[in-house]
Amino acid sequence: MSPAGAPLTHPTREMPANSNALIRRLQSLSRLTPTERSALWELLHAWEWVPAGAVIEREGDCSGAIHALLAGLACRHKDFRDGRRQIIAILFPGDLSRNLGGAARPTDHHVRALTRAKVVRIALHHLEAVIEANPGIERALHTATIVEGAVLRAWIVNLGQRQAHERLAHLFCEIAHRMANCDLSRPDGSFELPLTQKELGAALGLTSVHVNRVLQKLRAEALVEFDNGVLRIREMERLRGIANFDPAYLSNWGHGQAP
Amino acid sequence: MSPAGAPLTHPTREMPANSNALIRRLQSLSRLTPTERSALWELLHAWEWVPAGAVIEREGDCSGAIHALLAGLACRHKDFRDGRRQIIAILFPGDLSRNLGGAARPTDHHVRALTRAKVVRIALHHLEAVIEANPGIERALHTATIVEGAVLRAWIVNLGQRQAHERLAHLFCEIAHRMANCDLSRPDGSFELPLTQKELGAALGLTSVHVNRVLQKLRAEALVEFDNGVLRIREMERLRGIANFDPAYLSNWGHGQAP
DNA sequence: CGGTTGATTGAGGCTGCTCAAAAGGTGTGG
DNA sequence: CCACACCTTTTGAGCAGCCTCAATCAACCG
Numbered sequence: 143m144s145p146a147g148a149p150l151t152h153p154t155r156e157m158p159a160n161s162n163a164l165i166r167r168l169q170s171l172s173r174l175t176p177t178e179r180s181a182l183w184e185l186l187h188a189w190e191w192v193p194a195g196a197v198i199e200r201e202g203d204c205s206g207a208i209h210a211l212l213a214g215l216a217c218r219h220k221d222f223r224d225g226r227r228q229i230i231a232i233l234f235p236g237d238l239s240r241n242l243g244g245a246a247r248p249t250d251h252h253v254r255a256l257t258r259a260k261v262v263r264i265a266l267h268h269l270e271a272v273i274e275a276n277p278g279i280e281r282a283l284h285t286a287t288i289v290e291g292a293v294l295r296a297w298i299v300n301l302g303q304r305q306a307h308e309r310l311a312h313l314f315c316e317i318a319h320r321m322a323n324c325d326l327s328r329p330d331g332s333f334e335l336p337l338t339q340k341e342l343g344a345a346l347g348l349t350s351v352h353v354n355r356v357l358q359k360l361r362a363e364a365l366v367e368f369d370n371g372v373l374r375i376r377e378m379e380r381l382r383g384i385a386n387f388d389p390a391y392l393s394n395w396g397h398g399q400a401p
Numbered sequence: 402m403s404p405a406g407a408p409l410t411h412p413t414r415e416m417p418a419n420s421n422a423l424i425r426r427l428q429s430l431s432r433l434t435p436t437e438r439s440a441l442w443e444l445l446h447a448w449e450w451v452p453a454g455a456v457i458e459r460e461g462d463c464s465g466a467i468h469a470l471l472a473g474l475a476c477r478h479k480d481f482r483d484g485r486r487q488i489i490a491i492l493f494p495g496d497l498s499r500n501l502g503g504a505a506r507p508t509d510h511h512v513r514a515l516t517r518a519k520v521v522r523i524a525l526h527h528l529e530a531v532i533e534a535n536p537g538i539e540r541a542l543h544t545a546t547i548v549e550g551a552v553l554r555a556w557i558v559n560l561g562q563r564q565a566h567e568r569l570a571h572l573f574c575e576i577a578h579r580m581a582n583c584d585l586s587r588p589d590g591s592f593e594l595p596l597t598q599k600e601l602g603a604a605l606g607l608t609s610v611h612v613n614r615v616l617q618k619l620r621a622e623a624l625v626e627f628d629n630g631v632l633r634i635r636e637m638e639r640l641r642g643i644a645n646f647d648p649a650y651l652s653n654w655g656h657g658q659a660p
Numbered sequence: 661c662g663g664t665t666g667a668t669t670g671a672g673g674c675t676g677c678t679c680a681a682a683a684g685g686t687g688t689g690g
Numbered sequence: 691c692c693a694c695a696c697c698t699t700t701t702g703a704g705c706a707g708c709c710t711c712a713a714t715c716a717a718c719c720g
Contacts, residue, residue, distance in 0.1 A: 613669090
């Protein structure tokens with residue numbers, strides 16, 4: 143809890159680095175020096191809460207800023223004119239709205255808060271200046287981009303090859319692992335997941351009606367409980383078997399430190 | 402053909418940089434100095450041809466090397482034990498088997514030649530040394546990663562929301578644009594695309610039987626011709642309309658130079 | 661010529677969609 | 691406190707997109 147303030151020059155007593163989701167994330171991807179941690183900390187103090195449903199970044203935006211999610215859940219999604227919506231990715235605390243290096247391009251999708259969310263806007267020139275002085279941060283950000291790419295590929299496989307119940311099972315497995323990585327799981331393994339069935343459908347390429355029926359089947363087989371925005375996976379092993387889920391893609395073996 | 406052992410002081414007459422697909426690609430993503438171009442050239446002289454179907458990189462591989470595709474087509478794909486296969490991405494000349502920074506992790510999918518392909522293996526430590534001396538190369542590689550991410554997101558939308566005929570139309574549009582970017586289109590806009598209907602199905606999450614029927618419909622409406630491994634889009638505008646295709650995600654506006 | 665691979669066609673069936681309506685929950689205003 | 695609107699979940703009936711299985715045809719190759 144307390145900052146573990148090992149002074150280099152003298153990293154402030156005010157920097158509870160471990161309480162910041164982005165710093166925690168980057169630290170798990172690549173080692174950060176105390177200087178780098180405090181440089182990050184400087185970027186992140188002007189956060190604010192936004193309500194569920196708020197648009198964090200609009201499609202077409204090229205305002206020269208990126209946003210970091212510090213608490214809550216968000217998603218990337220693309221809307222069609224006829225009402226179809228695809229959720230492309232789910233963002234957890236510590237995720238960024240854009241990848242470094244692509245920040246100058248207009249975004250091709252919306253980023254939206256799925257829950258009340260703690261968000262900080264980071265001006266691009268500001269971030270670049272910090273990176274300039276702290277190459278370790280750049281390395282960590284690029285590693286984050288790599289892991290995100292692996293998740294996108296897993297989603298493609300999920301949408302392309304699996305049937306509805308396998309698809310939902312896989313999504314639940316992924317979310318459970320990422321929740322645990324963010325320390326958002328309760329002791330019994332359950333966690334808050336305030337997604338509607340419509341939103342699950344938008345992530346899975348299914349209608350909310352069908353999600354409902356599939357969910358009932360998973361419930362009936364005592365695999366999961368999902369009520370009141372809380373998901374509890376009762377039999378992870380069987381669920382993993384159904385989904386053919388392998389969590390390797392979510393971690394960063396090989397580079398930096400392992401979780 | 403000949404390795405062009407150029408001293409980096411004088412940018413040799415032997416370096417037809419524009420004849421190398423990777424150099425051309427990176428150049429289009431970010432400006433490269435002559436020194437950087439020749440440093441890249443050094444990395445790429447030991448290429449070889451591999452036959453169609455050859456595995457370029459195996460799932461689970463962590464050999465400390467990445468592969469660059471210099472000619473031909475390749476794909477990333479994931480296989481299930483029961484025979485299902487999803488093609489996750491199509492690689493064009495100038496694409497890499499892995500993203501820089503993730504090269505030390507074991508790959509989570511196969512990379513396979515779709516046609517006879519010109520491939521060069523690049524040892525990781527070698528690449529890192531070159532990047533160390535030429536930061537412009539690193540920037541270009543990261544931009545390539547960003548663009549690749551945009552393509553993955555477009556595939557997720559395609560698989561999740563579009564019906565078979567829209568899906569196929571979208572894939573054809575994407576391929577046509579990327580072919581043109583690689584100067585692989587003929588004057589009449591047609592190009593070689595030696596994919597089987599089974600492979601198209603594996604990319605689109607459809608069976609080859611259904612791909613066949615959808616293809617017939619597109620043909621019947623005079624939208625495309627697809628015979629003998631050659632695709633010709635006869636009415637790009639209408640095809641784009643069906644697919645709801647917007648090519649913006651394939652380019653790199655904002656950073657470096659525009660195509 | 662037989663063997664193999666890919667394209668094509670047909671019949672039938674299942675998964676997941678559409679349309680519709682009812683039930684449960686929540687917040688708002690009278 | 692109730693009435694009302696609104697959203698989400700749930701359920702049902704019918705349909706359609708896509709799959710499965712199977713067979714035929716065409717091209718290529720040793």
